[in-house]
Amino acid sequence: MRCFLGIPLPADCRDAIKSAWHVQDNERSFLKFTDPGQWHVTLAFFGEVDYDHMINLVNLISRALEVPPQGSLKIQSIQSFPTKRPKLYVAKCEPEQKQAWYQTIEDIKDMSSLLAPQIDRKPWTPHVTLARTKQNKILDEYEMPLENIGWVPEFATLFRSELTPQGPHYTPLHEFRLNN
Numbered sequence: 001m002r003c004f005l006g007i008p009l010p011a012d013c014r015d016a017i018k019s020a021w022h023v024q025d026n027e028r029s030f031l032k033f034t035d036p037g038q039w040h041v042t043l044a045f046f047g048e049v050d051y052d053h054m055i056n057l058v059n060l061i062s063r064a065l066e067v068p069p070q071g072s073l074k075i076q077s078i079q080s081f082p083t084k085r086p087k088l089y090v091a092k093c094e095p096e097q098k099q100a101w102y103q104t105i106e107d108i109k110d111m112s113s114l115l116a117p118q119i120d121r122k123p124w125t126p127h128v129t130l131a132r133t134k135q136n137k138i139l140d141e142y143e144m145p146l147e148n149i150g151w152v153p154e155f156a157t158l159f160r161s162e163l164t165p166q167g168p169h170y171t172p173l174h175e176f177r178l179n180n
Helices: 011-020 051-064 098-112
Strands: 002-008 031-033 040-048 073-081 088-095 127-133 143-145 155-164 167-177
Touching (some): 002 051, 002 167, 011 073, 040 098, 051 098, 051 155, 073 127, 088 098
Antiparallel strands (some): 002 040, 002 155, 040 127, 073 143, 088 127, 155 167
């Protein structure tokens, strides 16, 4: 099953992003917007994981999050992403305890790589995907700073990700407590 570990955005943050970001009418035709109800910050994308390995994966993530990074996540800007040949609009995040988050995510990736051989090993760039282009259209460079949008995450969720013609559908499988 295709799965990832993510932190869902609370409703007040989703509402603040939606009210701050306005897409130009001429861009709407070539963008596919993500469902705000499914907005999240991906911590680790595991790819396909055998169902038989899921309990072990949950146990490994639990061990990596025994002493989770503390503090808030702040939405700093909405921008085109990645820098070269951008095809996404994202809400870029900044963790309060940046080094602790980066280390924890590397630990999760290292610990789970035998159970999830397709794990995404790219360096973590904390963001929320808001929209992606259709037909591989390249976006113009864009950045809109944001202020006063943030939250202290209470949990991370292991999600199942099912790709459908309407877009991805995420099903929560397990929650891991973060800030106590």
